[in-house]
Amino acid sequence: MANPVVLTVDDDPAVSRAVARDVRRRYGDRYRVVRASSGEEALTALREVKLRGDQVAVLLADYRMPQMNGIQFLEAAMDLFPAARRVLLTAYADTDAAIDAINVVDLDHYLLKPWHPPEEKLYPVLDALLDAWAAAPETTTNEVRVIGHRWSAPSFTVRDFLARNLVPYRWLLADEPEGGRLLAAAEACAEDVPVVITTDGTTLVKPTEAELATHVGLSTTPAADFYDLVVVGAGPAGLGAAVYGASEGLRTVLVERQATGGQAGQSSRIENYLGFPDGVSGAQLADRARRQALKFGAELLTARDVVGLEAAGATRLLRFSDGTSIAAHTVVLATGVSYRQLTAPGLAELTGRGVFYGSASTEAPSCAGQDVYIVGGANSAGQAAVYFARHARRVHLLVRGPDLRRSMSHYLIEQIERIDNVEVHPHSEVVGGDGTDHLEQLTICDNRIGERRSVKASWLFVFIGAEPRTDWLADVVARDARGYVLTGPDLASDGRRPAGWALPREPYLLESSLPGVFAAGDVRADSVKRVASAVGEGAMVVSLAHQYLAAQ
Known part of the structure; x- marks a missing residue:
């Protein structure tokens, strides 16, 4: 300072x-x-x-x-x-x-x-x-400062982006004294929020994620036009592929739309990952993997949205949303999945203003002394319930089925049973939400008898399964009916090679219907939806990429 x-x-x-x-x-x-x-x-x-x-x-x-x-x-x-x-x-x-x-x-x-x-x-x-x-000096800071409104969805988006990318920041409300002073210094007003002030004093008004990434020190521009390996998606599978690709001498670039870690990076604590007997947060695991990939020489591009993939002879070309592109010998699709959204009336307008998809851990301190509602019965919902129980007065876990045993790990079920302020509600679904500037009320239905009840609620976190973001691959690689990428033996269920496959060999185990393009992790059809298996596939796919390159 x-x-x-x-x-x-x-x-x-x-x-x-x-x-x-x-x-x-x-x-x-x-x-x-x-x-x-x-x-x-x-x-x-x-x-x-x-x-x-x-x-x-x-x-x-x-x-x-x-x-x-x-x-x-x-x-x-x-x-x-x-x-x-x-x-x-x-x-x-x-x-x-x-x-x-x-x-x-x-x-x-x-x-x-x-x-x-x-x-x-x-x-x-x-x-x-x-x-x-x-x-009694004033407080100094070398952190990014974010000024916004409490129930502003754009303000939440900025904070969530910074938090998930492990960028330290200080959150200030526009109607508080210090927030007002910073707005005055930036010659901005409360209607301009979110306003972001970087560590060098640069003011960003309602920044896009790409602008934010550039100004807080995240890399957004590739250093070269051509690579041996491009990995799309920086979840566990993508990070695994980047670490092994770069460590084995491949010129590797990892492209991420939002933040490293994917859904796993939002987990408050992963306790069944090999080598971490005391557990590790998803953010910590993702940060270690990110630093490991960078140590071996991989590039990491953040806030870059890949919207197209095409073959140009032996080259695989990836197009970004801003019109630019990069090329490579091989590509790994590790885009993971996104949480499905609730379609109940009233919730779409309240997204980011009390309704959140994923753990949104930045909101946990604000839940102190209040009731939190979580929808979902798998591990991600269970981990969120354990985490929010440390802050909230009471956590209500809403499950469509009769109990948690169908989709949640046994160790998590036991943890939840030992926490006094977590209550599991079986046969429960959210069928409506209401509020003015933020969520104020939920309507919950007992799906056994159809009975509905209304509860006061300001916090709803949703973990209701996931779907792949693969629409941009629709005419490029084969996918199953749900949009997951088909690979290896799944491409030829009838014993024949996939349509358009021109090579004399069969597709490799994790190879898609486009030679040299592989899929790993949750985006791959019939994959095991666990962090360890995703990392394993990320490592395996690099070995297959080496085989592909050696045969060219």
Whole structure:
């Protein structure tokens, strides 16, 4: 962090240089002295300091300045840095105005010009003010700051993107004092949110995920046009393929639409993954794998949406949504699956405003002392229930079937049974939701008897199965009726090679109907929906890619 600022403002160049010189001579090793020649110039400098997340310790302003006098400047500066100590420089004739300013801007001191010798008239005053300020300084931060509204879906999207990409950030409400000060510094208003202020002070108003990624240090542009291996999707399968591909010498790039980890990255705790007897969060596991892939030389592109795949001879071409493209010898499709959305009336409009798909762990602290409703009966829903039980007053787990045994691991069922504030509701479905600016009420149906009841609720997290995002592959590779990519033996259930297959060999085990294009993890038809199996397929597919390349 930069040293705290002492700002001096005076329209007389000689006086301005003198005061800055005297302050710098005694305090320059601990404080950064910023000099301005007018109130407007000084306010511009303060806005920049505020946006960078730095501190201002003392403001010294001359009383007699045109356009904006010292009292007017200090009054405006208070809105940005209320804890900064305020000093007015005055001539003897202006002492009455200085005394009046004590009430107007809560003035800490006024100094008569000239202040020489500074050892007697300036430094004792500043010493006392700096000591007082240092005893209770303003909070500094080197984090990204996000200003938004509590029940704003775009604000949630920004926070979720940063959290899932492990970018530290500070969340501020637009109607809170500090949030308002930052909006003022950015010359934005409450209607502009979400506003993101990066660590270097750059202001982003309603940024897209691509803009956000670029400004917080995530890579979005490929370093080359051609690769040995392109992996699409950075869930466990994609991360596994990137680690093994790069470690075995393939020039590898990993392309992710949103954040590394996929659905597994949102899991609060994975306890049945080999080598982690105490469990590991999905975010921790994904971060370790990401760093491992980067260590071996893989590139990672974030916030890049792949929308097309085509064959150009032996080359496989991938097109991005912005019209650019990259090419490779081989491609691994590891796009995983997305949670299906509830179709009950009233819920679509409340997505991101009380209705969330996936764990949305950023919201957990806000659930303190409230009831949380979770829909789903598989492991992801169970892990979320255990996690939210630490924050919420009560967690209601709504399950369509008679119990959890059909789709949830035994260890999770036992955990849930031991948690007093988790209640399982069998034969229950959400059939409606209502609210103004956020979710306020749910309608729940007992599917055995058709009886409906309404409950007050502000939090609904949905884990109701998943579907692959493979529409962009419809005319390129063979898929099953649900959209999952067919590979290997599944391509020729009748004993014949897939249509259009021109090679003399059969497709490899994880190879799609387009030679050199492989599928791994949840996106592959009939795959085992577990983290360990996805990682294993990611490793296996690299071996098959080597075989494909060797035969070319």
